Amino acid sequence: MLSPRHGSSGSGDGVIQYHWGYFTRELPCTSDAGNCAYLDAVYGGHDLSMIYSAILWAVIGGVLLFCAVVNYFPVSRRVTGAGTKEVEQPNERQGTVYRVWRSIVAVSNRYLLSESLTPVFGHTTRLNILVLVILIGYLTIFTFVGITYKTWYSPIEGTNLKMTRAGLGPWADRIGVMAYALTPLSLLLSSRESLLSLITGIPYHHFNFLHRWLGWIIYIQSALHTIGWTIFEGHLYQPQPQKWNEFISQQYIISGIVAMICITFLVLHSTQWCIRLTGYEFFRKSHYVIAMVYVGTCWGHWDKLRCWMIASLIVWMLDRTVRLVRAFIVHCAGSAGSNYSLCGSVLVPKAKMTSFPNGQDGDVVRLDFQHDYPTWNIGQHFYLCFPELSVWQSHPMTPSSVPVSNPQGQGQSHSYIIRAKKGLTKDLAGIARETQTESGSSLDRARTTEVLLSGPYGQSIVDADLIQTDDINLFCVAGGTGITFILPVLMSLATSNKYCCRKGLTEFVWVIRRKADMKWISTELDTLRETAEIFPSLRIRIFVTREELSAESDGTSSGPTDSNPIDKGFSDKTVESSCCGQPSPNEDDQPFMVQHIKDSDTAHPNIAPILGNFVSRTVAGPTRVMASGPPGMISDLRKAVALSNDPGRVLKGDERCDVQLVHDDRVEW
Incomplete structure (x- = not known):
């Protein structure tokens, strides 16, 4: 033809x-x-x-x-074979191929x-x-x-x-x-x-x-x-x-x-x-x-x-x-219980909803439920669909809970923190707020909604090296509900029986709009605070960007007060001060700090000096930076991580100049 x-x-x-x-x-x-x-x-x-x-x-x-x-055959960090026993100089424990x-x-x-x-x-x-x-x-x-x-x-x-x-x-x-x-x-x-x-x-x-x-x-x-x-x-x-x-x-x-x-x-x-x-x-x-x-x-x-x-x-x-x-397999595994709806042979978990109303920034809803399957890796996310609102929409959400390899009892615990913007998430916040009643300082969590899951998607951000290698330094940055990407990493380390043996430093920086946002993860934050008070290698810094200090605090140290339920249970070492995100002279002595950015409406703290200060305090080992937040914050963090890398010193074996960035750029928070 x-x-x-x-x-x-x-x-x-x-x-x-x-x-x-x-x-x-x-x-x-x-x-x-x-x-x-x-x-x-x-x-x-x-x-x-x-x-x-x-x-x-x-x-x-x-x-x-x-x-x-x-990806599947990573270069080994340490030399293998004879003559590889521990020595004092870290660079002598690294293979030549690894350094290159x-x-x-x-x-x-x-x-x-x-x-x-x-x-x-x-x-x-x-x-x-x-x-x-x-x-x-x-x-x-x-x-x-x-x-x-x-x-x-x-x-x-x-x-x-x-x-x-x-x-x-x-x-x-x-x-x-x-x-x-x-x-x-x-x-x-x-x-x-x-x-x-x-x-x-x-x-x-x-x-x-x-x-x-x-x-x-x-x-x-x-x-x-x-x-x-x-x-x-x-x-x-x-x-x-x-x-x-x-x-x-x-x-x-x-x-x-x-x-x-x-x-x-x-x-x-x-x-x-x-x-x-x-x-x-x-x-x-x-x-x-x-x-x-x-x-x-x-x-x-x-x-x-x-x-x-x-x-x-x-x-x-x-x-x-x-x-x-x-999606079908996820909802066909396990056995039905009180926390499930049974639709044919499909098990649909019921999530308890906790509403955190905020007329200025939009409500935040926390979902908590148990589901037998599947086990996910830290850093992965699910697509969540709410049949009560729409079966045609699903949104990517990262669990803030730590997965368990062999769950017992009711199965895996799922927790999600969702900021209501518009559309489906706004409707979800509406029904959560309607049925939630406030009694004193406690909130009833009686409202439930059915959840369909699809996933997990994405890759694990916690590998064997991070858990087993004691000199890897970890710098975590989260903005708002981006905490869901970071929190499981910190919780898995804080609850690990090997954390006491870690030589590497860990620092957690969380940028929130209002101090009341700390309620989202109050239980988890208490656990991290207690760990920070026991182990000086962990430090927590929380920045508040849209709320100035009260006149009573006047930028000085203050202990917990009964008038503010958020402060209950926090250590006397909690510090509040007006700043622009710059390291304070005495901050190295404080395991847990809450700092306010003065006269700021949308700004986030300058991450570069905070990361630079962290890297300068490391003794040995590479630094992993994990982050999730708005594009502007991630952009600044990329620049800071880029400047922290020194290829010449890394080639010589100085791993303190080897700084890696892992971030979540999905706009879900």
Whole structure:
């Protein structure tokens, strides 16, 4: 079968030449010299397009293989084999390969962890931007390489017109092939049940930046492909309008037009202003549907490259199928009890709701319930659906409780802290507030609501090294309800029987709007405070950003008072002082501090000097920074962590200059 674009090129008695992803061609070419030369350029350019797209995926595969090796076979920190007994100098206990590897990571953190061009790219690291630039560079170079830039003319029999052909045709085909080849990658980057996360160990939501920009790249490629062939069929090919009418009425062209409409909707509807206009849930549901219509119409437009569309469909179907299966398994395990609703064979846990009303900043709701399955890892999150409000919406929430490997009794304890903004979370806070009564200083927790879980998702942030290695330093930063990401880490360490043997320092910085926000985790905070009073290696600092000190405190030390129920049970070492987040001269002596940022409405404390002070107090071992909070705080923390890395000293074995950042950038708090 010969392409209707190019007309006949042989007599029908020649040799058929097959080309992957394109029409077969008959050789030798028996039409006019101009047409034959043009066909040589077209088929040669297309073959190169397939090679370049294969190279692109080979490079992607190589990068994923490297990431898999690093993820599943990490470099050992200590030397193994004979002669590795403990010695006094820490760098003598490190292997050479480990020091080289950590110095490479330190270089990456030093120069690629910070943010750049925020107005254009938003809050993302230079590493993400570098990957995007490399991808754009590859696509730009190989979109133009191997194209024959020439114009050919062929006479049209029976007229004085000439058929004009140019290198624009092969170029338009090339950019279309590249767009097809990138479609499965776009689906991989957007998948919640992410194969990329399984391979690399990177949580799926960290790929959102590349997914969004890759969508724009595919859109631009598709638009240029469409413009190129519109010029050909509507102007260069003759006679007109006969050629255009024949072209536009073909089924594969109609499919291409629909595909172009779909991808235009996808990219425009993904902008922030459009999402705010239509609502996130409509965006998410319509994105799923239109994306699959786009894939189907791309298949109909050029079925000879259906391999890329089949791969895209497989990725999408795996994501949806695994997601449904996992949600079903979560609610079919265990046995029904008083804390469950039984719907057929599906067990739906009932969560107790505690409301913390706040008209200025929005209510906060705490959910507590038990569920037998599944066990999750610290740092992972679930998608929570509340059938009483809507079965079509679910929100990502991180448990603030510590998972137990072998739960006894009623099963795993789940606790979630949710700030009500608008939509479903606002409705949830409304029903929690309606039925909750206040009696003195105690709150009744009689209100329950059914919860459907899907997950867990994400990766563990607590590995064996953090628990078993005694000289790893831990610096935790949380903003508001971002405490749910940090609290399980601290609680697992504080309740561990090995904490007393730890040599590394631990510091917890929590930024809240009102002092009353401490009620969210009052029980857990008491446990951490008691641990800090026993072990000087743990220090807790709480910053209040939208509430100044009372006139009575006057910025001086104060013990607990009966007039403020929040202070009950706190140590006399609790200090309140007006500050801007700078280290105080006497703060090293205080295990637990509450500090107010004066005259601040939205500011958060300057994290850089706090982290610098912490690193300067470490004696040995690397530092892990774990954080969850607003984009501005994470941005400042990235800069601080980047400046704390010194690759040269890490190479020499000084692990105090090896500072790593683990953060949760989902906006859930």
